[in-house]
Amino acid sequence: MIANVEGMPDVLLIGFAPDTIPGFPPGAVAAQLEEGSRRFADLGMAEEQCLIGYGDPDAAATVVEHLKRKPYDAVVVGGGIRKPAEVLELFQTVVNLVHRHQPQAVIAFNSGPTDSADWALKALEQQRA
Secondary structure, three states: OOOOOOOOOEEEEEEEOHHHOOOOOHHHHHHHHHHHHHHHHHOOOEEEEEEEOOOOOOHHHHHHHHHOOOOOOEEEEOHHHHOOHHHHHHHHHHHHHHHHHOOOOEEEEOOOOOOHHHHHHHHHHHHHO
């Protein structure tokens, strides 16, 4: 595990910006992201968010920019990117970008904004086994 200066695992969370998700109330999604961030802190992990716009043609470039910032121990790809069929191509692109730019990082998938830290921890533990 790489871990940052404080010894905490570094995790990048890739997901949609709450105010760009069609059919979801941005305030509720933002509140869930905040709850998820508290969970990262509770588990002793440093979290950075890469929030991209739903339908943003520059989403891949934004993801690459974040992936190049520093080495991460884990990258969580949010459920919003993984679940709807209409963003399957983006999901595939994101996974391949993570693989290319952060080959040492484990890749985790969440079921919602509040359990990202739990899935990151699970993936990190599996890597150690």
